[in-house]
Amino acid sequence: MDVVQQKKAQGMSLNIIIIAAIGLLVLVILAVIFIGRIGTTTKAVDACKGTCVDSSDDCAGQYKKTTNDPCFGPDNKPTNQVCCITVA
Numbered sequence: 001m002d003v004v005q006q007k008k009a010q011g012m013s014l015n016i017i018i019i020a021a022i023g024l025l026v027l028v029i030l031a032v033i034f035i036g037r038i039g040t041t042t043k044a045v046d047a048c049k050g051t052c053v054d055s056s057d058d059c060a061g062q063y064k065k066t067t068n069d070p071c072f073g074p075d076n077k078p079t080n081q082v083c084c085i086t087v088a
Contacts, residue, residue, distance in 0.1 A: 048083035
């Protein structure tokens with residue numbers, strides 16, 4: 001009877017290792033998904049909130065100023081334009 005209890009203990013240990021490995025795999029997959037979405041969110045938050053113009057001279061008028069926020073083109077790549085916002 002003592003031999004049977006030892007086998008159960010070994011089997012339970014193997015089950016715990018398998019469950020822990022599956023849990024770790026799930027956590028890694030969730031981390032990869034979460035990190036990937038952070039990059040997209042950061043790009044959207046950093047984007048120009050005003051109008052993208054070709055030069056800071058085009059950003060003239062009352063209560064307008066240029067910022068360092070990047071301007072993105074249709075392909076989501078940064079352009080050489082300047083971000084111009086209205087300050088009220």
